[in-house]
Amino acid sequence: MKLLFGPLLFFVFSTLSAQVLVINELDSDNPSTDTAEFVEIKSQTQNFSTDGYILVFFNGSTSGNDSSYLVIDLSGYTTDNNGLLVIGSAGVGPFPQLLISENIIQNGADAVAIYQDSPTAFPEGTMANITNLIDVLIYDTSDPDDLGLIDIFNDDPNFASITQINEGSSGSVNSIQRNNDGSYFTATPTPRRLNDGSGTPINPITVSVSDTQIDEGASLEITFTSEVNVTSDLNFDIALNNFGFNTSDYTGSTSLTIANGQNSTSTTISLVDDTDDEGDEVLEISFINLIEPIVPFNNKVEVRVVDNDFTTAPWGTPVNPTFGQVTSTQPTGYYDSLDGLSDVALRQALQDIIADPSTVRAQTYADVIDILKEADQNPENSNEVWLVYSEEGRAKLDLQTTSSNTGKWNREHTFPRSLGGFNDIEDDEIADGINVFWETKADSLRHANSDAHALRAADAAENSSRGNQHYGEYIGPSGTLGSFRGDVARGVLYLEIRYNGLEVVNGFPSTVGQLGDLATLLDWHRNDPPDDYEMNRNNLVYIWQLNRNPFIDQPDLVEYIWGNNVGENWDQTLSFEEVISDHLKIFPNPSNGYFQIKGLNKETQIDLYTIDGKLLNDYYYTGNYIELKVSSGVYIIKLKQGNRIFTKKLIIN
Template sequence: MKTPLLYFISICFMQLTFSQVVINELDCDTPGVDNMEFLELLSDTPNFPLDGYVVVFFNGSSSGMNSSYFTVDLDGYETDINGLLLIGSNSVSPVPQLLISENVIQNGADAVAIYQADDTDFPEQTVATIDNLVDVLIYGTADADDADMIAIFNQDPRFASIQQINEGPGNNTNSIQRFVDMDDNVSYTATTPTPRQLNDGSGVVLNGVSISVAQTQYNEDDSFDITFTTETPVTEALNFNILLDNFGFNTSDFTGNTMISIPVSQSMASTTITLVDDIDDEGDEVTRIRFESLPAEYLELNSNLEIRIVDNDFTMANFGTPLNPTFGNVISTQPTGYYNSLDGLADTDLRQALQDIIADPNVVRAQTYADVLDILVDADQNPLNSNQVWLLYTEQGRAKLDLQTGSDNNGKWNREHTYPRSRGGFFDIEEDEIADGIDVFWTTKADSLRHGNSDAHALRAADGPENSARGNQHYGQYTGPVATQGSFYGDVARSVLYMEIRYNGLQVVNGFPENGAGELGDLATLLDWHRNDPPDDFEMNRNNIVYNWQFNRNPFIDQPDLVEYIWGTNVGDTWDQQLSVSEFDANAIKIFPNPSKGTISIKGLENEAELSVFSIEGRQIKTVVLNEDRLLNLNVVSGIYVLRIASKNKTTTKKLIIE
């Protein structure tokens, strides 16, 4: 058993008589994902209103410079029957009266202070001060003393002898607790946490109540029981209400009793909730089970239990996933003449003209990094299930509700930069945290490299652990998870090639450069991926959706041949939209059925053409000369293939699924 670490600080002037509220307990570091951190305040008298008080956390690291990083406004809150107010995440038990996000409180060496002030008095990065100071605790987790922070608070005579208190090493199981002896001397002890309890064991003992359910996910039309259990039998009937509403989920979505009663001498009660099976496609929803009117003598041991309600009324798109693609069902929404300025140009002139279109500061808009989430739930929606997003590398659907919001990414999806931030030089600013909608935007231009951080053409929904595994590897080094079929290869290639043209300072190069600022590889790999995995309906649909937000398009989805004129086999040739597109129209040539059992029909050929069949890895399997529309037996095994059709020095590619 770990022996408590005792810190006796004889600071006689730190007495309760000097203030009405003090820092009573702090748990700044917990094992694992740091979701159980909390701060507890103590007032002289019970049920003390905290209007006019604010809690400020200060960063004592060399980069933090003893300035504020998190502020909690206490207006509207009051301490409980024991004079306690607990501040922490919903993962803390008992549930704090004041909820904050998980993993917010830093480990140290840092400080937390109470002021008689307003939260607006402490914007982020405000240097620690003794003005209007009520109480302060300087703490760490086996860190060296923060002498600068100590010196700041030493200026207040009440804290002239303040010391830094050690909670223990990293991932410790302690909290720092405040004690006052008979002579009003204050000491601190690092020991087992006691949230919502007085540190000396005195005060009113509150009876804890917990909520439990059998599962965390149900379908519409299911029924489930919610059970409520007290720590000790109640001495008089306990009556309280519960709430289940949460955003769009409300009383029209369920039936059941929400008024709960635990009889005298009992410790348990339950209610049955039945979910309504409607015909509306509302998307998957989440109910949050929580107490509404629990008497003051009871503690909420847990609350805000989230139960997912799976909507069975999801819709399907008229096009396929990248794994089973379709072509020609989604039409580009590019404005008439969008690419006309490219005609007759080559080399650097062609590059510049293309950048002038997709980075035009008079037209193109940049959104926040938070807005990207709203873009992705539409742009990356799973064509097979409107309640899911399609994950880039792992080639699967995942519930939109499984967005990563904390440090745990298992089973979650998040935003993947196809052009890694560390290689591109993108970064966040504070305003990036605000999702302010489609009509609020930044003006942006080719030199606005920072906006690459939130450019939705280069951000995709991805599995959290796989995103971490990819890291900032170059493509070619990274080829995706084992056993996936590479359905994302062309998408990724066109995404990063777009970034090179869109932003000055980025370059896609051959090889795997490690020191080149703004460089990403491997160009040869990406060109192969582009050629062997042509744009499909899924990619065109997301191009259209992103265009609605950003007012620019990925030209290599609309005009895939442009890749050859800038990086490939046609470098130096003059681009002519009519010759490159109209004379050999990919949409005019139809290959069906797709998927196929092995025999396909080819329609729309106007001249002799050569059809080449490639495996998804790029290996050429066979070549056939076609003089007219015909039925063709490919005689290949099941899998994904790329058909390249060449006629009069023009080519087009189509993806084919063989079942």
């Protein structure tokens, strides 16, 4: 056996070395939260076209079952002067020729393989196989060997002695690199450079900027620095265009020269201060015409351009709410079918309205991003969304798109998906706009995943902190004003009526489909009544979904379904505000603590709220002055006659 081992090993390595393409280097895990992952493939000859080849990644975990989770089509790409093609994320330097998202390559034990095949040959979840296999690397990050993957690829005689290669423990600074004889070693990553240090030397150019965020009207200095001095004048061009940002938005030279014997040059770009409300934009600094051995070290460098022409709404944010400025856009007679009903009949009639399959639409989970940018727009700045728990504005551009959630916002399910038993599907990844939708009904529980009435823009880190806690367990971040509480209460109560299979209950249940705590949410609803922000939101979601949250339009419905009026017949609000707003007057306003109401001709219940929605006291108005023993400030007076409600702002000196 010893006599045969050497020749056999030589045969295997010789076979491998004859491959047209090999996996030359892999960095699947790095300390920078996987912002610099890459795979480098190498061709036998320089400038080799990879048309007709694909790169397939296999998940070796128990749940992954040694099947594919990612396929990259290599068609349209060519290896460089050293026969190398780097497929990696934007944090890799020198910059990859084929760019992929951050944190997409999984840690081991996994495998990555080159096939001469079509991407359609490996739909997600395809078991690893050796058909049309060109090369494979089975790797781990200090994990046990995946014997299943090893056995599968050992069936190919070219890989009969294949082993699993350890990149190092989690967060390793190493990459796995291929020796010329087909064996592997680990070392500091060397993307776009041959692992043995040979080959044509490259000279990467680094882009640096004076600021990563600038205002319209300001200037940006961009510097370009080569790794070593150039040996002749280096002329190159850059582009700054990115979506709506184009040459009309700036002035300055984009054609540059690094002089012979030097290693840097710079340009100053001046941003045009126009009067258009374009929203914040991002310029992207990209090289256009670098020629090897000059290559980008970094590329597509982004700089935010802050638009100073944002607009403000006439209504307030949830922490500074206004009332009565935004009216419901519900169709005439929208709730008429509820009149005179109670209990189960009232619930069913309400569901028949908001889950009507002939009218109501369901959008994709990706569409929800566009909905939230409208519905959760910050009233104080049209370039921002308002974050539900952290009670602040955040730039719309700061949507979380990678694993990093710092300073980002994302979509918060007020009824957590894990508790509701709903999730997204592959088609949910496509934002296809308002005119493309699914038909939906009360039994379409999956559509709760993308129902914007119960989804909110939230700080991504705070969303993670909330997790799947029930309300009452979760009451908001430290220092919260609680301005979101009534909003989320009405959102999840809406879901119970809208979808069969969901229920809001007392306590903190562990049953899928149930959310708590009902008593807490009823308290939140009562103490944080619907304001203009929430009504505007209801109106905008209605445009997309063609249904409304009835507990914003008719907040007292909550009492008839869950609260103090269960069992009583409902008679809808008769547009009390429209009837009395023209002649009702609270005076004096501002007040020194006493006020009277002109325009009421019958006894009326009056609730006094703080500006942030906390109920302070209730009164019964019979026509006399009411004394308020409160400190100076702005308060909300809520008038109630039966099911009819009207609100007014009162200033106390």
